[in-house]
Amino acid sequence: MNKPKRTAGAAQHRITARGAMQSAWQTHWRTARESLARLLRTPGATAMTVAVIGIALLLPSGLLLSMDNLRTLSGSLGGVSQISLYLEDEVSQVEAEALSAQLLTRDDIELARYVSPEEGAADFVRYSGLGDILRALEENPLPGVIVLTPAMLDSPAAAALQQELAAQPGVDSVQIDLEWVDRLQRILTLTERASTGLLLILSLAVLFITGNTIRLAIEGRRAEIVVVKLVGGTDSDVALPFLYCGALYGLSGGLAAWVLLMLGLLTLQGPANELLRLYGSDLVIAGPGAGSTILLIAGGTLLGWAGAFISVKQHLAAIEPR
Amino acid sequence: MITFDNVSKRYPGGHQALNQVSFGLEDGEMAFLTGRSGAGKSTLLKLLMVMEKPSQGQIVVDGKNLGRLPHQQIPYYRRRIGVVFQDHQLLFDRSVFENVALPLQIEGYPKHEADRRVRAALDKVGLLKKEKMNPLMLSGGEQQRIGIARAVVNRPRILLADEPTGNLDPELAAEIMHLFEQFNQVGVSMLIASHDLSLITRLQHRILTLDQGELVQDAWQSALPTRQEPHQRSQE
Numbered sequence: 068m069n070k071p072k073r074t075a076g077a078a079q080h081r082i083t084a085r086g087a088m089q090s091a092w093q094t095h096w097r098t099a100r101e102s103l104a105r106l107l108r109t110p111g112a113t114a115m116t117v118a119v120i121g122i123a124l125l126l127p128s129g130l131l132l133s134m135d136n137l138r139t140l141s142g143s144l145g146g147v148s149q150i151s152l153y154l155e156d157e158v159s160q161v162e163a164e165a166l167s168a169q170l171l172t173r174d175d176i177e178l179a180r181y182v183s184p185e186e187g188a189a190d191f192v193r194y195s196g197l198g199d200i201l202r203a204l205e206e207n208p209l210p211g212v213i214v215l216t217p218a219m220l221d222s223p224a225a226a227a228l229q230q231e232l233a234a235q236p237g238v239d240s241v242q243i244d245l246e247w248v249d250r251l252q253r254i255l256t257l258t259e260r261a262s263t264g265l266l267l268i269l270s271l272a273v274l275f276i277t278g279n280t281i282r283l284a285i286e287g288r289r290a291e292i293v294v295v296k297l298v299g300g301t302d303s304d305v306a307l308p309f310l311y312c313g314a315l316y317g318l319s320g321g322l323a324a325w326v327l328l329m330l331g332l333l334t335l336q337g338p339a340n341e342l343l344r345l346y347g348s349d350l351v352i353a354g355p356g357a358g359s360t361i362l363l364i365a366g367g368t369l370l371g372w373a374g375a376f377i378s379v380k381q382h383l384a385a386i387e388p389r
Numbered sequence: 390m391i392t393f394d395n396v397s398k399r400y401p402g403g404h405q406a407l408n409q410v411s412f413g414l415e416d417g418e419m420a421f422l423t424g425r426s427g428a429g430k431s432t433l434l435k436l437l438m439v440m441e442k443p444s445q446g447q448i449v450v451d452g453k454n455l456g457r458l459p460h461q462q463i464p465y466y467r468r469r470i471g472v473v474f475q476d477h478q479l480l481f482d483r484s485v486f487e488n489v490a491l492p493l494q495i496e497g498y499p500k501h502e503a504d505r506r507v508r509a510a511l512d513k514v515g516l517l518k519k520e521k522m523n524p525l526m527l528s529g530g531e532q533q534r535i536g537i538a539r540a541v542v543n544r545p546r547i548l549l550a551d552e553p554t555g556n557l558d559p560e561l562a563a564e565i566m567h568l569f570e571q572f573n574q575v576g577v578s579m580l581i582a583s584h585d586l587s588l589i590t591r592l593q594h595r596i597l598t599l600d601q602g603e604l605v606q607d608a609w610q611s612a613l614p615t616r617q618e619p620h621q622r623s624q625e
């Protein structure tokens with residue numbers, strides 16, 4: 068038998084550190100390209116998955132965007148609200164007008180107008196059409212009212228003003244018409260919270276969708292996984308293409324959600340801005356900012372990757388060459 | 390290079406595929422593994438690839454005790470061993486070239502270096518002209534040769550082959566065996582399972598014979614067919 072001299076073999080070729088870096092890049096780049104090509108090979112199925120992910124991401128992000136716009140809007144409405152000062156019965160017209168004039172000198176009040184019980188009754192008859200009821204009563208039951216228009220106020224400042232005014236002599240009660248703005252704010256907060264919940268639930272849905280899609284992909288590529296493991300592929304070598312697939316699904320889903328959001332915005336923006344202008348507001352409907360856009364797309368990518376990761380962890384280890 | 394020490398393998402079904410097998414294969418040695426169908430040849434090779442674990446005994450390859458190889462180390466161990474599988478294990482969603490390039494891709498060879506090696510390997514098995522084709526379009530023998538090219542492409546120190554000439558005509562089979570001898574001559578240790586006795590007895594190499602899971606003969610072909618002292622039992 069010829070005793071061999073060791074001239075060939077793996078030892079002969081050493082992979083340098085720089086070469087290894089370079090090839091790691093090459094591996095990632097190649098895997099990304101291959102994963103994309105693989106997804107594009109089944110355009111129908113891929114489009115379906117991407118659409119489902121896109122819609123799941125669109126719903127909460129659309130809601131959150133609407134909330135943002137409504138909040139800006141309601142903030143700007145806070146200033147045009149009214150305060151009604153109901154006076155005690157024994158306050159005379161002269162006293163009331165003096166009080167009204169005195170209030171007008173305050174910085175936080177822009178307008179003050181005294182409405183006497185008689186004027187109030189006339190208004191009531193005019194606007195409600197329920198004049199008969201009023202006429203059936205012997206006395207005019209309406210109190211005198213001072214209607215105030217405050218300067219720009221936020222809710223806490225308005226509440227403070229309300230307390231201060233209620234303490235004025237001759238004032239029976241104070242009613243702030245800001246309440247509905249306040250109520251809107253509360254509803255917005257509630258809806259925002261619900262949207263965040265929806266965001267969490269639908270994110271979970273995206274996780275499951277990609278996870279399941281990747282599970283099917285793993286099943287479909289069982290033979291390949293076995294061969295890669297046989298020729299020395301590590302678990303991460305085997306997992307990499309699936310992680311890229313998941314990330315690509317998420318990225319495309321995020322992009323799809325963004326495109327749909329922008330389309331929706333484009334169709335609604337014109338009429339909505341028109342409406343705002345009619346109400347004398349110089350506000351315009353805002354789109355998602357750069358930050359939100361990046362968050363949406365990066366979030367989608369991350370969710371897709373995570374879904375794939377979970378799936379890979381669960382199903383890949385079970386496939387061993389036999 | 391390879392040491393089997395009282396290795397037994399019982400499959401979950403209860404079948405005793407290998408029974409107390411002991412032998413050693415030196416660095417740079419070339420040996421055939423023969424025996425009837427079902428004798429346990431593939432099982433022995435699968436144990437060497439850590440595709441199965443022995444139920445008893447220990448296997449040491451290149452100083453590594455396979456029983457103590459941590460799970461994460463298995464891929465790196467496999468990279469140093471070239472294997473030709475009985476069922477080819479090719480991927481039909483890619484070209485011949487890409488099939489052969491797979492081990493190099495996994496090891497992270499730079500592309501130009503990998504390309505060069507793949508072409509050299511394909512040239513050796515005579516498939517250079519078919520590198521762009523899909524393995525499905527090739528004959529059984531050609532598919533087998535793709536498997537051989539893939540097994541040698543990263544120049545392993547150990548080459549295992551399970552019926553590498555099973556689908557080849559006698560002439561091509563002899564050619565492939567000659568190719569294996571060339572690898573052996575540059576220092577690659579070889580263990581080749583084959584039941585083509587007429588072919589392997591013509592070659593001057595050691596022959597290990599399995600019968601129902603037992604190593605019944607370990608001899609040089611010149612000593613065949615008369616039974617003689619085994620050339621080399623295990624270390625002890």
Ligand SMILES: Nc1ncnc2c1ncn2[C@@H]1O[C@H](COP(=O)(O)OP(=O)(O)OP(=O)(O)O)[C@@H](O)[C@H]1O
Nearest residue numbers: 400401402404406425426427428429430431432433
């Ligand atoms: N995964 C398995 N589970 C149970 N029994 C198995 C398994 N693999 C092989 N066997 C049994 O072990 C015995 C040896 O099988 P093995 O594949 O090693 O034979 P072989 O010598 O390679 O045969 P052949 O020449 O036909 O390839 C056979 O009887 C087979 O039925």
Ligand SMILES: [Mg+2]
Nearest residue numbers: 430431475551
């Ligand atoms: Mg076999």
